[in-house]
Each structure stands twice: as structure tokens, then as C-alpha cells.
Amino acid sequence: MSLRDTYEPGFDETDGKTISATECPECTGRLETDSGEITCLDCGLIVNEYWIDHAATAQSHPDDETRSAHTGAPLTETRHDRGLSTEIGYKRDGHGTMLPAQTRRRFRRLRHHQNRARWSTKAKQNLAFACGEIARLTSALDLGWDVREQASALYREAMSDDLIRGRSIESMAAASVYAVCRCNGHGRTLVEIVDVAHVDESAVKNAYRVINTELGLETAIIRPRALLPRLISELECSLSSKTRRRVEELVARAESSGIANGRRPSGVAAACLYLALNESNQWVRQTDLAEIAGTTPTTIRARCVELRADTD
Structure with a gap:
């Protein structure tokens, strides 16, 4: 029977952090063990590595209700079984080796029964x-x-x-x-x-x-300001910084004056963008802007009249 320790002396499994008494073989500097890696404090040489980091293992205590059991991937709501089902492969094993024909036929039958079990109802x-x-x-x-x-x-x-x-x-x-x-x-x-x-x-x-x-959803109110980036991006026209500031000013005025209250946010945002483009001599058709915003040209014209009246 072997009398030597399972691991080399100088490493403590309880916390994964010990200090070795030996010197660095390169510069005779002081060594330090941190998370299973013995390094030299002077030159930075990695003398030895211990690949299992016991310090990362969850600790459980008698009075602690936290479960320290190791599980697989976290549960997700995006899968009907929350990601707990088993996926059976087709032609290759876990090492990438091609499976023989008899094994593929057996796994095809297992895959068929496993799919039936996944959708039992x-x-x-x-x-x-x-x-x-x-x-x-x-x-x-x-x-x-x-x-x-x-x-x-x-x-x-x-x-x-x-x-x-x-x-x-x-x-x-x-x-x-x-x-x-x-x-x-x-x-x-x-x-x-x-x-x-x-x-x-x-x-x-x-x-x-x-x-x-x-x-009883707690839905947030859609503001015209939130729709501006999408409208500007889909309009495919270059806007100067001055025009962008003017659009934001019009939207802020529409929200503060109450013009946006009770109106469709896309119509208010499209009208503000249309007025700002006209002031900078960049012309765009109301039908094209209405199609992008998901509204009608009549709505854009009505909001433009209200914004002009409030501005004057």
C-alpha cells in the first residue's frame, strides 16, 4: 500500500490557497499559491498548476437553506420543457466519430420514442x-x-x-x-x-x-420621442445635427403642450420629422413618411397644422 499523500505536499484542498516553502527555480524568489496556481511573486513564473479549483465549489452549512447541488444548464422559459429534455444526435458520437449503421438505426428508434415522450399531450x-x-x-x-x-x-x-x-x-x-x-x-x-x-x-x-x-399588465405609455430613431433610420436620408435638434425640440414641445395627448405617437413623431425636414429644405413625401410610420398622410397633415399653430 502506498504511504505517500494523494497530492503533492504544499496544497490545501479546503480553500485552494496555500503558500509553498520552496523557492522559485529561476530567480529564487518567494512563491505563492492562489486558486491552485503556484507563481513567483518576483518574476511571475508559473511553477505548478492544479487544474481543479476547490475554492469555486459552493459551500454548504447546516443552517443554510441554499442548496449547493451542481446541476446542468439553467432553466429557461423559451423551451416548452424549460430545457430539461434530452437531445439525441444523428450520425456522430460525442467525440465526432461516425456511428455504424446498426447504431444509427437504434438511435433513430430511440429518437422517435423520445420525441413522442416530449410531447405527451x-x-x-x-x-x-x-x-x-x-x-x-x-x-x-x-x-x-x-x-x-x-x-x-x-x-x-x-x-x-x-x-x-x-x-x-x-x-x-x-x-x-x-x-x-x-x-x-x-x-x-x-x-x-x-x-x-x-x-x-x-x-x-x-x-x-x-x-x-x-x-393586468403594467404597460408603459409609448412616447413619440421613442419612435424617432426608427423613423430616421428607415427614412434613409442624412440628417444634420441641426435638423436632429429641431426634431427633438418639436417633439418636446408637442409633449409639453398636450398635442401628443390622445394622439397616435407615430403620427406625432412623423409630423415633427416632416416639419424639421421642410425647415432645412429637405423635402420628403408625406405618403412615404406615413408608410414608414404606419399612419396616414391625413394624420401627418393634421398634426402639422397643430404644431404650426402652437409654434406661432
């Missing part, structure tokens, strides 16, 4: 489709992962309250994405959501109205 299958639709919408709208996570959680809440019954999955998924954008103050209009959705505007409006009423 129709509700789970519909939830998986809804999560995929939310992922498609957020990707098409260039929204972040947090919006996708919150929209999936909101859809689950609506499904638990039996709000999906009688309504299409596509409309409820689009309404969930729009509701999260409204709650977080993202400058996304209903027209943008409908453009990438597979349902019409009336269906998304109805679904959003139900979610907002039944779940």
Missing part, C-alpha cells in the same frame, strides 16, 4: 409551437433574449389562465411579444409586430386586449 405540443413562434418573432424584430424569455413566460401565464382557448396560437404569441415590448418601453409598434406575424392586425389587437385586461 396536445397542450405541450401547442406550447412548443408557441415557443418556436415567439423565437421567430423576436429574431425577425431583432429583439434581445430577455424579450424572448419574458414573452414565453407571459404566454405560459396566459395558457395557465385558459386565455388561449378559442384563439390562435400565432395571435397570442404575437400579442405576448407586443405586450413585453410595451411593458419594457421598447419602441416597437403594433404594425411592426403584424408585419412579421402570420395573422392580421385585428387578431393581434384582440389577443393583446385580452392579455392586458385579464393579466
Whole structure:
């Protein structure tokens, strides 16, 4: 039986931080062990490495309720099973080696049964489709992962309250994405959501109205100022710094004077942009600006009259 220690002397497993008594082989300097790495304090030479960092291990105490068990990836609302399912590969193993034909046939049968077990009920299958639709919408709208996570959680809440019954999955998924954008103050209009959705505007409006009423969402008011960057970007015309400041002044005046109250924010933002472009001798058609803003030329003209009257 071996009488030597399991590890070399000079390392303490309890905290991963000890000081060795030996000297540096290069400059005879003082050595220090930090997180399993023995380095010289004078020249910086790494003398030895210990790849397992015990200091990073979660510590558990008898009176502590925190569980220190090591688990896999964190749970996510973007998957119908919250990411707990097992994915079975196709042709190669974990090392990249090609599997033989008999093994591939066996795994194909296992994959078939595993897919049937993942969607054991129709509700789970519909939830998986809804999560995929939310992922498609957020990707098409260039929204972040947090919006996708919150929209999936909101859809689950609506499904638990039996709000999906009688309504299409596509409309409820689009309404969930729009509701999260409204709650977080993202400058996304209903027209943008409908453009990438597979349902019409009336269906998304109805679904959003139900979610907002039944779940009591704390939606933020969309201000015309939040829509200006998107309008300027999609207009594809170069604006000087003076013109940009003038647009912001008009929007601030519209909000302070009450012109923006009760009006569609996209119409107010488009009218402010139209007036600022005309003052700088940059002409743009009202029909083109109305198409970008998702409003009508009549609305832009009406807001322009109100802004001119307030300015005079």
C-alpha cells in the first residue's frame, strides 16, 4: 500500500490557497499559491498548476437553506420543457466519430420514442409551437433574449389562465411579444409586430386586449420621442445635427403642450420629422413618411397644422 499523500505536499484542498516553502527555480524568489496556481511573486513564473479549483465549489452549512447541488444548464422559459429534455444526435458520437449503421438505426428508434415522450399531450405540443413562434418573432424584430424569455413566460401565464382557448396560437404569441415590448418601453409598434406575424392586425389587437385586461399588465405609455430613431433610420436620408435638434425640440414641445395627448405617437413623431425636414429644405413625401410610420398622410397633415399653430 502506498504511504505517500494523494497530492503533492504544499496544497490545501479546503480553500485552494496555500503558500509553498520552496523557492522559485529561476530567480529564487518567494512563491505563492492562489486558486491552485503556484507563481513567483518576483518574476511571475508559473511553477505548478492544479487544474481543479476547490475554492469555486459552493459551500454548504447546516443552517443554510441554499442548496449547493451542481446541476446542468439553467432553466429557461423559451423551451416548452424549460430545457430539461434530452437531445439525441444523428450520425456522430460525442467525440465526432461516425456511428455504424446498426447504431444509427437504434438511435433513430430511440429518437422517435423520445420525441413522442416530449410531447405527451396536445397542450405541450401547442406550447412548443408557441415557443418556436415567439423565437421567430423576436429574431425577425431583432429583439434581445430577455424579450424572448419574458414573452414565453407571459404566454405560459396566459395558457395557465385558459386565455388561449378559442384563439390562435400565432395571435397570442404575437400579442405576448407586443405586450413585453410595451411593458419594457421598447419602441416597437403594433404594425411592426403584424408585419412579421402570420395573422392580421385585428387578431393581434384582440389577443393583446385580452392579455392586458385579464393579466393586468403594467404597460408603459409609448412616447413619440421613442419612435424617432426608427423613423430616421428607415427614412434613409442624412440628417444634420441641426435638423436632429429641431426634431427633438418639436417633439418636446408637442409633449409639453398636450398635442401628443390622445394622439397616435407615430403620427406625432412623423409630423415633427416632416416639419424639421421642410425647415432645412429637405423635402420628403408625406405618403412615404406615413408608410414608414404606419399612419396616414391625413394624420401627418393634421398634426402639422397643430404644431404650426402652437409654434406661432
